[in-house]
Amino acid sequence: MPVELTPSQALGLWHAVSLEQVRVDSRDLTLRQMAILLEIYLVPPPHTVRGLAARLGVTKPVITRALDTMGALGLVDRVRDDRDRRNVVIKRTVEGALYLEKFGDLIINQGRKL
Amino acid sequence: MPVELTPSQALGLWHAVSLEQVRVDSRDLTLRQMAILLEIYLVPPPHTVRGLAARLGVTKPVITRALDTMGALGLVDRVRDDRDRRNVVIKRTVEGALYLEKFGDLIINQGRKL
DNA sequence: GCCGTTCGTTACGCAAGCGTTTCCTTCGTT
DNA sequence: AACGAAGGAAACGCTTGCGTAACGAACGGC
Numbered sequence: 001m002p003v004e005l006t007p008s009q010a011l012g013l014w015h016a017v018s019l020e021q022v023r024v025d026s027r028d029l030t031l032r033q034m035a036i037l038l039e040i041y042l043v044p045p046p047h048t049v050r051g052l053a054a055r056l057g058v059t060k061p062v063i064t065r066a067l068d069t070m071g072a073l074g075l076v077d078r079v080r081d082d083r084d085r086r087n088v089v090i091k092r093t094v095e096g097a098l099y100l101e102k103f104g105d106l107i108i109n110q111g112r113k114l
Numbered sequence: 115m116p117v118e119l120t121p122s123q124a125l126g127l128w129h130a131v132s133l134e135q136v137r138v139d140s141r142d143l144t145l146r147q148m149a150i151l152l153e154i155y156l157v158p159p160p161h162t163v164r165g166l167a168a169r170l171g172v173t174k175p176v177i178t179r180a181l182d183t184m185g186a187l188g189l190v191d192r193v194r195d196d197r198d199r200r201n202v203v204i205k206r207t208v209e210g211a212l213y214l215e216k217f218g219d220l221i222i223n224q225g226r227k228l
Numbered sequence: 229g230c231c232g233t234t235c236g237t238t239a240c241g242c243a244a245g246c247g248t249t250t251c252c253t254t255c256g257t258t
Numbered sequence: 259a260a261c262g263a264a265g266g267a268a269a270c271g272c273t274t275g276c277g278t279a280a281c282g283a284a285c286g287g288c
Contacts (some may be wrong), residue, residue, distance in 0.1 A: 010222050014131075087234095111117035175267080198265085202266060
């Protein structure tokens, strides 16, 4: 089910969503943080630090820091892996799911307005 | 011409675009900066600092700083207004237009892949 | 049981963004 | 000419993210 957009629609959508998000949400996640968050919630688990780092093409500390920040915001959680106790498994949270749900609604609504 | 998206498509699109943008572009603009940039390029001029500040619901220094950063990247330019020399008019640049054009293509291509 | 390897975190110095406040120039009015 | 108001920038101290390098805990093969 592809989504066909004109250049004007593509940028217009991004514009409207960014604008509204800036106005509404003081949390102001970076693009990297957003990418990580969406990766965690849209791609089947399990998610690990090194896995995310490889996927985004960034270093591990970038992931650790992003998880620190988003963890403090309640958007994600971290749990040690009992199979291999070196690993940390990143968990979704109710609050994070809610956050993305609202964000998705924002995209949908701004898309309709185009 | 509305754009109708399912929740999965909306978040999926944002996900794919964010991910690709993180991997491709080291510049990593903040959401605020992106909103300002799109505002400048998609809304008819003239644009002023206070106008953008009011539009985004942020303080003037936020705009000044964002323009400093994006100006250094060549994405925007600032020119004194000769009619009222207190004002600064924000100008588009070729490089900025190119940047957004490529970004638009990215959105379109990721949309198709959904 | 060692020892090299892997995983995630922490430490370091640095750059960039933040909110608030202050400043400087310019305008418009008187 | 003087004065208050407006527009944008600069200054301040603070927070947060960065890249690199070092670290400790846990694993796995020998």
